[in-house]
Amino acid sequence: MKDLNVLLAGFGGQGVLFTGKVMAYAGLMEGKEISWLPSYGPEMRGGTANCSVCISDRPIGSPLVVTPDVLIAMNLPSLEKFEDSVVPGGLIIVDSSLIDKKVERADVRTVYISASELADKNDLKGSANMIILGKMFRETGFCSEENLLKGIKKSVPARKAELYDTNVRAVRIGMSN
């Protein structure tokens, strides 16, 4: 696999950083070199949050993803801000239940998934991020399914072990939609 540079962006509180962490852990389980770099700042909730994840066979150089192979956009400002930065031939995944706008570029592949709606419908409120992760996994195959599940296990804190099942259910919905 060639290097995979992912940029995840959305509102704070949507689980952007957690999704990136699962992705990074899955990559680690896969035996890859990985890095995870969050945006950080004064806004704790409701502001914009994004996170760079690099997965590679080689040591990671710059962990800051400026030209992503995959952009995951979980709100409109993120799509507008980062659409142009995606590499030609790259992939954009859009939560279409939160973003009405269509991707304008023709030289990238775009996948729309109404993740937030699917989450609500399946009694998985707040798990749109993991539904999108499932979708991204299906589209890129960046790791094996086994390692994806391991990634979730590693990322869920021990004292909240019950969240593992919830997250796995959400990821599976993303895989099949």
Added chain:
Amino acid sequence: MAKITSKPHALTDKPFHYCPGCTHGIAHRLVAEVIDELGMEDRAVGIASVGCSVFTYEYFSCDMVQAPHGRAPAVGTGVKRARPDSIVFTYQGDGDLAAIGTAETVHAAARGENITSIFINNTIYGMTGGQMAPTTLPGQITQTTPYGRDVGEAGHPLRVCEMLATLDGVALAQRAALNSVKHVNEAKKAIRKAFEYQDEKLGYTIVELLSTCPTNWGLSTEDSLQWLRDKMIPYYPLGVYKDIKEVRK
């Protein structure tokens, strides 16, 4: 000939450098006598500050650390947290403790840090040659208040014991004076109590000692003692401002 008195063991043989009539020497001796009487020299660590008492580390026989200006309570905190069984005292003047080091003093007190501050209040910066201190009295002439301290311009003096007595972390806040035998005896009792309270881990202890600075006050030794009695004590009344054992009773 019978030897009737000697230097306390907790003082070294190094002669003091203090000016004639300065009461630092008395304060040093009282602290050393208390350390001797309580058998604490082996585990005592003194924190020297900046000002006239900067060379304190040469005068006490216990281990000593020299701290940056005002930071003695923070340095003392570090020593105490590293060596909880040690007995830590800071020896600070008014500029050190109540101006540049106010934050360190207040927060060490608020934390109830088990250290003792010996606070020398002589209303003036001695080592730098007699400038206004945070405790300089209203109207008092110093090098930097040549027309007398104008409280409208230079602000009001700080009453440290009164201020610290409001903090829950303080076990003892007491003001004494070094101008008479009676007061010196009271001062020693206060210092002893402070060290005892520290050893019982009751919290922060401070003993403020009203002291003289004949050189920078421009007064004779005798007149200095008079001035302390007539001018300082009325503004800085002596007494116990907080005693945690009295509060508990």
Added chain:
Amino acid sequence: MSERVLMKGNEALAEAAIAAGCRHFFGYPITPQTEVAAYMAKRMPKVNGVYLQAESEVASINMVLGAAAAGVRVMTSTSSPGVSLMAEGISYIAGSDLPMLIVNVQRGGPGLGGIQPSQADYFQATKSTGHGDFHMIVLAPSTVQEMVDLVAGAFELGDRYRMPTMVLSDGMLGQMMEPVVLPEPIGDELPEKPWAACGHGGNREHNVVNSLYIQPHDLEDLVVERYKRYDEIKKKEQRAEEYLTEDAEIIVVAYGASSRVSRSAVNKAREEGIKAGLIRPITLWPFPENAIGKAADSEKTKKFLTVEMSMGQMVEDVRLAVNGRKPVGFYGRTGGVIPTPGEVYDQIVRLSGGA
């Protein structure tokens, strides 16, 4: 513990310090290093250690001074404006020959500046941390693993040479997660500190930890002695990583976060047939002038390019080490902006006389 776990640089560093026997941490919150303090607050009580949040950086560095004087392994961490506040204490610590570790997770400056990653504190770390003639040993990690690996060494160097050491990190390294293998905790075998002020126990003369020497000749003698130690450190402790330098015509010099960007740029240049290499200083003081001097002597080397997240600070040391033998160019971004591999690559191309 050989498992690779994902950890933030700040947290991995804190855990490594505990593994290295550090049981005393004094600090004050500031972005982007606060995770170090938060991690210590959680962990220290579980290892019978001390975590204390001070009222300011001024107080925390002086608490560090006190604990170091009392002979324990102690550290603090902060970010750029906090180091400015600690400058006084660091000078006293150096003047009192005390070992301690300070971590600077750099952010943009001057003033309140910003909170994004920066390398604009190079001068402060290596040349003018505080008043007076002194140095700290300054170590610059470039990965989370290296944050961990350098910490134990930092404590050891500090103890060996009786001086403060700094790990100069930045917001990127502090905030990012990478796989890391944590070290095994050391036992109780910390070095003896017979000079410590911790109570003489009636067994020795009193120890005095002090930086005041009122007689000029006494102070001069002491500082000259200390500089002999510094010379020894310069001889023995220079460290740098060399990457593809063997046949390189363009040598990029970069440390920490910007060295990662530069490594990507060097890889790209190699793919395009440009002979680029990277020298990555790991010790910033002592500066690895031997490695750079050697590269400057090489007939293959044509030019140097220093890359920093600052307006150009380390480049002065690179120029001193190169000493006019080859041209030294500079590329920097500042204010918290991280250069991209593409930008650095363009500079390499420009220097190599290409497009």
